Amino acid sequence: MQFQTPSITARIMCGGLLALAISLPANAGTTFTGNYYLVNLHSNKALDVDGVSRAAGANVHQWAYGNGGNQQWEMVSAGSDTYFLKNRHSGLYLDVAWGAAHDGANIQQAAYNGSNAQKFRIVEIESGVYRLENVASGKVLDVAAWNQDNGANVHQWTWGNHNNQKWKIIPVGAATTLSGAVRIDSVHSGKSLDVVNVSATPGANVQQWAYGAGANQQWNLINTGNGYYKIQSRHSGHMLDVANASTANNANLQQWNDNGNDAQLFSFISVGNNEYQIRNKHSGKVVNVADWAAYDGGNIQQYQYQGEARQKWRLAAVSGGPGGGGGGTCTAAPVWADEFNYSGLPDASKWSFEVQRPGWVNDEWQNYTGQRLENARVGNGVLTIEARRDWFGGHEISSARLKTHGKGDWLNGRIEVRAKLPRGRGTWPAIWMMPSDSEYGGWPNSGEIDIMENVGHDPWNIHGSIHSNGRNHMLGNNFTVTTTNNTVQDQFHVYSVDWNQDRIQYMMNGRVFGTYTNPKQGWSTWPFDKRFHLILNVAIGGMWGGQQGVDMGIFPAKMEVDWVRVYRSCN
Known part of the structure; x- marks a missing residue:
């Protein structure tokens, strides 16, 4: 975010646009059971x-x-x-x-x-x-x-x-804070959910098999809110899916491209003893070992929940974050979080306001205010950061910039933010991180991690970047990766990085779309061995956001944040 200009080095289509290739309905309805x-x-x-x-x-x-x-x-x-x-x-x-x-x-x-x-x-x-x-x-x-x-x-x-x-x-009873990479073991057989033949093909069958630490037996839990998760194969990147979005007993479970279908959403409902029934949102049926099989290769289907052991599952964390590559999340419980289940100003024990006048950085237009509900408030289960054209304090546009500095500072980890972005030419929302101690000196020496940036004149592209002394736009070699989704202004999505001392992975809805690997050349290209803190803001105009001007009819322009969660790293 700081002194940023775009330089795109990778572009990977995912999210909502992939759903266009799928013949199933985009959002098969829920069966409530x-x-x-x-x-x-x-x-x-x-x-x-x-x-x-x-x-x-x-x-x-x-x-x-x-x-x-x-x-x-x-x-x-x-x-x-x-x-x-x-x-x-x-x-x-x-x-x-x-x-x-x-x-x-x-x-x-x-x-x-x-x-x-x-x-x-x-x-x-x-x-x-x-x-x-x-x-x-x-x-x-x-x-x-x-x-x-x-x-x-x-x-x-x-x-x-x-x-x-x-x-x-x-x-009722659904887990709401699971995350990271897990194995999923049947209480009945002790076998693990497994993609047959280590396949990466959409439609490959899901079976049970003795756990052998293969990525086809490891699953990323992607929290979509309200007690539902996508379950993503770490090997293929595909989602656990009910074939043909069926609601029938004995319908087969497979892996399939992420298509936004409710047949790919599951709730983990506690049945005691750290065990869960895994219930599909679309069908209301649960993940079930067919025919009470206890052998390797036993088929996995869905069936109406009857409280049987073959319908109960245990989760165990595995080393590594989404997509593999080492490091990652080692626990299903966040070490720092704000679920925004309160009303009023953002929790002062977790967030500070950065108060700055227009033009402070990047020639941006907004006046960042402090402790002003019109610009930053919590209610209805979300944090709203709102840019307004209200001439507050003698400046035409007001907004807010929140940071966790001194209240949430981390070295390594997985940082996740579920947010819905503002729309309109001139907006520049960002979810990003800055060094807490600046031990290598001022920007860009001590680094910057941009988890998500979006500009209103290019509304469907989501960018993730790093900046350092040896990698920045002034040298023409800054690292930026991009993914595309046409619903980011209409729906909540999870923006995250998984950061350890070997690499920083960029993810949207749990899918990796870019990785910056530690070049092992010292602090100039890897200042990310020190603490960083999180920043949330909505900027207006500026060197990037204002490249095509600002539509003065867009106000109020809001970024809504459903939750922020930080998980520890294995490394």
Whole structure:
């Protein structure tokens, strides 16, 4: 980000554009099976039965999720993407009071009656975010008056595409912080998930085999949010996939190109004893050893969960990050994280504001402000960094730049940020790292790691770079790699680096798209043996972002960050 000009040395097509080559639908729908909790996108509160009541007619409101049964709902299919929602505590059903059809009608729990007033159509608005539309009234679940407080009422209202009408639906018991490279072992057989014949071909079968430390038996867990993961073969780079996006029992599991299909999303739901059922989002079925096989080569299919040992799996971390190459993540628990499950200013124990006037670096236009909610705020489960044309402090454009310096400083590790980028000519969002101690001197001597940069006049290209004394744009040899995805302004994606003392790997959604290898020539080309900290910012204009001018109609321009997670390295 600092004094950056683009010099692209690699271009690898991936993400959303690869999906164009796949014949399956881009987002086959979810089959809801079992118990879920529903979190409102506006308030980050869960759908809750008031007073932990078991009484028919008890009110339904919102409350901070506490893992109570009165906040957990069993999805009972009513056919054609419609469901009854049965409260796990009371055994009663979500219900529109009196079957009313008007805006503002109350939502309660009631004894089952099979009516359309108890049926809800679940419609996915964006990845992992839904509206719940009552079949009788056509209205949707809505938090009254946009309230964010515990106890705020939930009623029905005409759909207006507002965040207080949008819900995240998260499987109860689903792991939400897994990451890194793992082996996946059957509790029944002790064998590991394995790609047959070490194949790199899309459609290659997935079987079980005694673990032999091959990359075809190792899987990268790519957290996509809301309790779901992509499971990527470290050998081939392909994803664990239900063949033909089938919802049938006994459908085969294979590897396939990353195509954005829900048939490639899985939740790891705890069944105790550090064991999981691995449930497919599209089918609602779980990963299953066919025919109770205990031998090498036993086939892996999906099947309705029955609590059997052949449907239970253990995870064990393996050395190395995504794509292999040594180093990487050795633990499934982050050593530093901000999940943004609060409201207000960014957590001051983790983030500082960098306050600077326009023109400070790169001829950028923005005024970086401090502790100003208009420019940096947390709510609805995300951090929003917003550039505004509001003439704050006498400057036309305001924005924010946050850093973890002195509050999060790391030497090696995997740094992951799940974010949705601003759109518009003139924007220049960045997720990047700078040295915490500058032991080799000022920029570029002590280095810079750019995890993600994007400019609005070239909106679908994502760039990762390093800068050092011996590799920088002033010498004409800076290292930059690029990947392309046409949904980065519309959807959240995970941007990350996996950094050890041999290399820095650049990843988007867990897929490696470039690697800078330590040339072993000393600090001039490898100053990355010292601590670095993370920076998040939205710049406007400047030497790169403003190359084609700034569209003054783009404001407010927002980067939304779902979470930040840092994992330790093996090295």
